[in-house]
Amino acid sequence: MGTKVRNLASHLEALPDPRSQRGQRHVLQDIVLIAVLAVLCGADSWEDIHRFAKSQDTWLKTFLSLPHGVPSADTISRVFMLLDPKAFAECFLAWVRDVRKKVPGDVVALDGKTLRASFAAGKSALHMVSAWSEANGMVLGQVAVDQKSNEITAIPALLKVLDLKGCIVTIDAMGCQKDIAKAIVARKAQYVLAVKGNQERLHKAIQACFERLDSDPAGTAHGSAESVDMRRGRNERRQVTTLDAVTYLPEDILLEWPKLETIVRVRAVTTRGGKTATEERFYITPLSWREPDAIGLAVRSHWGIENKLHWLLDVTFREDTNRTRKGNGPECSAVLRHIVLNLLRQDPKPMGSIKFRRLQAAMSQEYRMAALLGFPQCQEGSLNQ
Numbered sequence: 001m002g003t004k005v006r007n008l009a010s011h012l013e014a015l016p017d018p019r020s021q022r023g024q025r026h027v028l029q030d031i032v033l034i035a036v037l038a039v040l041c042g043a044d045s046w047e048d049i050h051r052f053a054k055s056q057d058t059w060l061k062t063f064l065s066l067p068h069g070v071p072s073a074d075t076i077s078r079v080f081m082l083l084d085p086k087a088f089a090e091c092f093l094a095w096v097r098d099v100r101k102k103v104p105g106d107v108v109a110l111d112g113k114t115l116r117a118s119f120a121a122g123k124s125a126l127h128m129v130s131a132w133s134e135a136n137g138m139v140l141g142q143v144a145v146d147q148k149s150n151e152i153t154a155i156p157a158l159l160k161v162l163d164l165k166g167c168i169v170t171i172d173a174m175g176c177q178k179d180i181a182k183a184i185v186a187r188k189a190q191y192v193l194a195v196k197g198n199q200e201r202l203h204k205a206i207q208a209c210f211e212r213l214d215s216d217p218a219g220t221a222h223g224s225a226e227s228v229d230m231r232r233g234r235n236e237r238r239q240v241t242t243l244d245a246v247t248y249l250p251e252d253i254l255l256e257w258p259k260l261e262t263i264v265r266v267r268a269v270t271t272r273g274g275k276t277a278t279e280e281r282f283y284i285t286p287l288s289w290r291e292p293d294a295i296g297l298a299v300r301s302h303w304g305i306e307n308k309l310h311w312l313l314d315v316t317f318r319e320d321t322n323r324t325r326k327g328n329g330p331e332c333s334a335v336l337r338h339i340v341l342n343l344l345r346q347d348p349k350p351m352g353s354i355k356f357r358r359l360q361a362a363m364s365q366e367y368r369m370a371a372l373l374g375f376p377q378c379q380e381g382s383l384n385q
Contacts, residue, residue: 007373008339009033011095018082025068031079033064033372034071039340040371041362044318046077059365080336081327085144088335093141093161095339099346099374100163103135105294107301108167108189110158110175112151113310116320118330123147126330129154130338131162132305137345139309139338144331151175156183164189168287170302173198176284178256185258185286192264192285192298202253206263206282209248210241221247223292227300235271240264240296242289259286264295313337316355343371 009029017028037060038052050073053060057070071079112129119125127145132138143158145151155175164187171180173196184191195203213220223242228235245254245263254260264283269276287295313319317337324333344350344357351360361368 006095006098008036008095008343009372011091011098014087014094015091016084016087018084019079026071026075027065027067028079030064030066031071031076034060035076035080035336036339036343037361037368037372039317039336040343040358040368042358044322046073046080046324049073049076056365077324077326077329080324080332081329083328083332085328085331085335088332089142092335092339096138096140096342097163099342100133100136100138100140102163102166104166106133106135106167107170107298107304108133108140108162108164109170109302109305110155111172111302111305111310112145112154112174113313115322115330115334117323118325120325123325126334127151128331128334129158130305130309131158132309134301134304137304137308138342142335142338152177152180155180159183159187162187168192168298170298172302176202178258181260181284182258190286192283192287192295192302195282195284202257202284203282205249205253206265206284209243209263210265210282212248213241213243223289225292225296227296233272237269238296238300239267239269240292240299241267242292242295244289245284257284260284261286262289262295264292264299266296266299309341312341312354316353316358317341343374346375347371348375 012029012032015028015032019028034053035049038049041052043049043052050070053070060066060070109132110129111132112127115126115128117125124147128142129145129151130142131140133140141158141162143154145154151174155171156179159180160183164184166189168190169184170192171194173194176193176195176199181191181193195206197203213222221244225240227238229238241264243263245260249260249263262285264285266281266283268279268281270279283295283299285295287298319334319337322333324330341354344354347357350357361371
């Protein structure tokens, strides 16, 4: 098979066991793989995971050790509450590096999401910042935001662990920070950062540049691209306009942002139900102003993390209603759902939505095992490959 691809189970062997050795009845890897398979098949709670395992006891024993049978729901819950989330995330990252296909110019979107039902007494709901690869359709990594901090401190931590060489990193206005831009460039990647009022001087300077363009379009060199999106009674026309930042931005502002070459305006005119609304958004990027199509594609691709990750987690995995609250349970559960979503996204010939693929896994032992092994990469191998 050429370069050997390690499957998920082999990466989980590195996961340290947080339990004391005395009285252990169940193998850690067995518990984690049972949870992965159960969530793959539609389970949304620890009790659901236990019931799945009980119903598939005979099948699970064909590749798991299960020395004392199926672990109880309390045991499964307790293990995920105790698991080191950083170690779990490292296993996840190592596995993703193994299965990810490197695509030059891949748009990697970073954005945060709050697990709304994960709050507890004296503890706010968990907020996670995730990285989404548009080309691969998978989560590349995630970092929990510290209870006393925000996304601005979590994003650099996530950037440090990602392989971003040759990628275009997109972040919303909260992540439009000089240090974050420097961190992206240090990872040998490009950036497209949304600019709003939190960067007041930059925002006003960009607005002034485009006002000058609007007053004299013929005398100002610029790039332009347009696209139309029509669906479900909604018509949106997007016009991307780019200007050379080196020429038009004040030098003191320009020098604050690493390798900044282009300022961008995206004007979206949306018509729905006979009503029309216009919105303007601004961005900065090291990409050339002569590539408005590529910049526009990166801006649109950023919404993939909302539509293909966060929305799916809420609607298909019911993440916002998951009441896991104790210990490390919320963070480890979030990583677990990311694992399952990535497994299902690897299906080379999907027959339907992610929701249907979970149903398919529940109905077919062959499909769920193929998913666990990574579909085409490892179908000829075994779980312990």
